[in-house]
Amino acid sequence: MKITRGLFNGQVLQRDDEGVGQAFIAGTSARVGTVELKVSSSEGTIQKWIEAGESKGKKYFAMLQEIPAGGPYKLKLRIRKAGKTVDELTIEEFFVGDVWILAGQSNMEGVGNLSAKPKSHPMVRAFYMHDVWGKAESPVHRLSEAVDIFHNGYGDGENRPSQKELDKVFKERLKGVSPAIYFGKDMFKATGVPQGLIACAHGGTSMAQWSPDLKEQGGASLYGAMLRRFEKLGQPIKGVLWYQGESDAGEEPAKVYTQKMVELIQATRNDFKQPELPWGIVQIGSHICGNGQCWNDIQEQQRLLPEILPYVDVVSANDLELDDGIHVSGKDYKILGSRLSRIMRKLSQNEDINGGIQFKSAELIWAPTGKNEAMGTQLVVKYRNVSKGLTSEGRPHGFVITNAVGDVIHKIYKTKLYKNKVILYLNGPAYTLQGTFLNYGHGCYHYCNIQDKAGMGLPAMSQMSIVCNFPSPIEKMQVKSIQGLKSFNAFTDKKIQTLVKERKGWRQAHCEPNAHLMRTTPEKLDENSCLYRYIHTAKEQKIVDFEFGADAPFKIWLNGDLILEDGNAINHVVLGEYKASVTLKKGRNKMLIAYFNPGGVHWGIIATISE
Numbered sequence: 001m002k003i004t005r006g007l008f009n010g011q012v013l014q015r016d017d018e019g020v021g022q023a024f025i026a027g028t029s030a031r032v033g034t035v036e037l038k039v040s041s042s043e044g045t046i047q048k049w050i051e052a053g054e055s056k057g058k059k060y061f062a063m064l065q066e067i068p069a070g071g072p073y074k075l076k077l078r079i080r081k082a083g084k085t086v087d088e089l090t091i092e093e094f095f096v097g098d099v100w101i102l103a104g105q106s107n108m109e110g111v112g113n114l115s116a117k118p119k120s121h122p123m124v125r126a127f128y129m130h131d132v133w134g135k136a137e138s139p140v141h142r143l144s145e146a147v148d149i150f151h152n153g154y155g156d157g158e159n160r161p162s163q164k165e166l167d168k169v170f171k172e173r174l175k176g177v178s179p180a181i182y183f184g185k186d187m188f189k190a191t192g193v194p195q196g197l198i199a200c201a202h203g204g205t206s207m208a209q210w211s212p213d214l215k216e217q218g219g220a221s222l223y224g225a226m227l228r229r230f231e232k233l234g235q236p237i238k239g240v241l242w243y244q245g246e247s248d249a250g251e252e253p254a255k256v257y258t259q260k261m262v263e264l265i266q267a268t269r270n271d272f273k274q275p276e277l278p279w280g281i282v283q284i285g286s287h288i289c290g291n292g293q294c295w296n297d298i299q300e301q302q303r304l305l306p307e308i309l310p311y312v313d314v315v316s317a318n319d320l321e322l323d324d325g326i327h328v329s330g331k332d333y334k335i336l337g338s339r340l341s342r343i344m345r346k347l348s349q350n351e352d353i354n355g356g357i358q359f360k361s362a363e364l365i366w367a368p369t370g371k372n373e374a375m376g377t378q379l380v381v382k383y384r385n386v387s388k389g390l391t392s393e394g395r396p397h398g399f400v401i402t403n404a405v406g407d408v409i410h411k412i413y414k415t416k417l418y419k420n421k422v423i424l425y426l427n428g429p430a431y432t433l434q435g436t437f438l439n440y441g442h443g444c445y446h447y448c449n450i451q452d453k454a455g456m457g458l459p460a461m462s463q464m465s466i467v468c469n470f471p472s473p474i475e476k477m478q479v480k481s482i483q484g485l486k487s488f489n490a491f492t493d494k495k496i497q498t499l500v501k502e503r504k505g506w507r508q509a510h511c512e513p514n515a516h517l518m519r520t521t522p523e524k525l526d527e528n529s530c531l532y533r534y535i536h537t538a539k540e541q542k543i544v545d546f547e548f549g550a551d552a553p554f555k556i557w558l559n560g561d562l563i564l565e566d567g568n569a570i571n572h573v574v575l576g577e578y579k580a581s582v583t584l585k586k587g588r589n590k591m592l593i594a595y596f597n598p599g600g601v602h603w604g605i606i607a608t609i610s611e
Contacts (some may be wrong), residue, residue: 110178182337
């Protein structure tokens with residue numbers, strides 16, 4: 001007797017919703033008769049000899065049913081005719097648990113240093129690329145052994161090296177750690193059932209090479225090879241783990257990445273006849289070189305996939321250490337395996353835990369920068385699925401502000417974490433953020449270190465628009481130097497009004513966008529100034545909010561009435577530090593500001609008026 005499909009020595013069968021496994025076993029035999037089977041374990045008989053199928057025409061079949069999750073089990077098959085056994089076969093061990101396909105490119109294949117390889121586990125099994133089951137050991141992916149020709153160029157053909165030559169290749173390898181075994185061990189710990197890993201990944205491969213349109217090529221294509229191995233096992237699977245995208249981080253392939261991913265996921269669900277097949281996707285991490293814009297584009301498309309397709313979740317890798325210019329380190333694959341375990345427990349087991357962290361919102365606020373401290377501009381970024389709050393090893397890092405073409409604008413001077421929020425403290429007033437974008441993990445090679453307290457990292461995020469709903473500042477003021485006044489107390493109403501009436505010496509005030517500075521000239525910073533502007537309204541507005549900030553003593557009049565003053569104002573300019581409710585009359589309103597500079601370099605003022 002020989003098995004050709006359905007159950008092989010060492011295989012993990014996929015348990016069903018009732019927690020039991022079954023298999024339709026097919027094979028060849030020259031004998032004719034009734035097929036019987038018996039299942040046992042180290043604890044005794046699980047199923048006594050039962051009639052399970054028949055053998056005729058040199059083929060046989062048998063149904064193995066209702067084997068509880070666990071193992072190892074031993075299966076005996078025999079063909080009986082006229083009360084005698086005429087053929088028999090023994091499967092020395094098999095298991096019932098959960099089975100996963102591992103697919104993608106090198107970071108799923110595994111290129112981490114083998115010096116950091118994980119210990120194997122008897123309940124974590126691998127279906128290796130030469131179609132043989134065994135205890136999962138690094139490297140799980142062994143392309144030179146594959147029977148599918150795409151992986152090595154010879155497959156199972158006449159040019160295939162001897163097993164002795166292949167074994168030598170593995171003994172000489174220094175790299176080969178992947179997230180596979182770490183994932184399997186985490187899942188076994190969480191579920192208590194054996195885990196089966198089907199190795200299908202191949203380094204350096206693109207979405208075009210993974211196209212389902214190539215499945216008719218069988219083992220000469222990636223999708224065809226994966227489908228062949230799935231069909232050979234004759235079992236459903238629990239889910240797909242996917243880490244790919246580096247090869248598509250170019251201008252042209254990036255344009256269709258989401259489309260290709262949707263096609264691939266839907267194809268597996270159709271071909272595997274599992275319409276709700278879960279996909280756990282790793283968002284590509286960091287790379288020492290390459291096209292940063294395209295790299296971030298792929299990351300952003302991956303981040304958004306759960307919003308496009310159901311039963312899909314994404315974990316980040318951008319905070320993981322590398323063992324070379326692009327591959328996650330052997331030791332940090334443990335973190336990645338744990339993250340994949342978390343989202344797959346959520347997706348496939350309906351466990352009441354958080355999946356991958358997801359961006360929720362980003363809001364500009366005007367708030368104190370600390371207890372009993374001045375007001376300042378803050379960007380509060382909120383996330384979903386955060387477990388036990390956000391944390392970082394050392395100072396939180398990874399967020400940047402960019403302009404429309406992706407250049408970094410240095411705005412963030414402090415980052416704080418609070419529960420599910422990241423609070424970014426920004427230099428300058430809120431209006432200077434108009435037309436800018438929020439990023440986490442900007443460029444190919446970045447340092448990110450924010451995760452939740454259960455170890456899930458924040459996803460990379462690219463070019464998120466920052467909406468500023470704050471009022472625009474008052475601009476286009478006229479400015480004039482004030483000569484001869486040696487103290488702030490000399491800034492009397494009478495003196496200032498006299499200066500304003502003089503027509504000579506007025507010019508357009510200099511305005512710098514970062515802090516909205518107003519001076520007589522960009523170079524001249526150490527003089528007293530008087531500024532004014534007319535504010536026109538179509539009708540009287542009785543309740544108007546006036547906000548002001550200054551870094552030196554000042555007085556402000558509106559239509560001749562003093563509305564604000566501070567003889568002790570100091571650095572820095574904070575919009576909203578001074579507030580007043582005023583009435584604007586119909587037509588022209590004159591705002592006048594006297595600004596006393598005691599010497600040194602000062603920034604100036606900023607003001608807004610809003611209904």
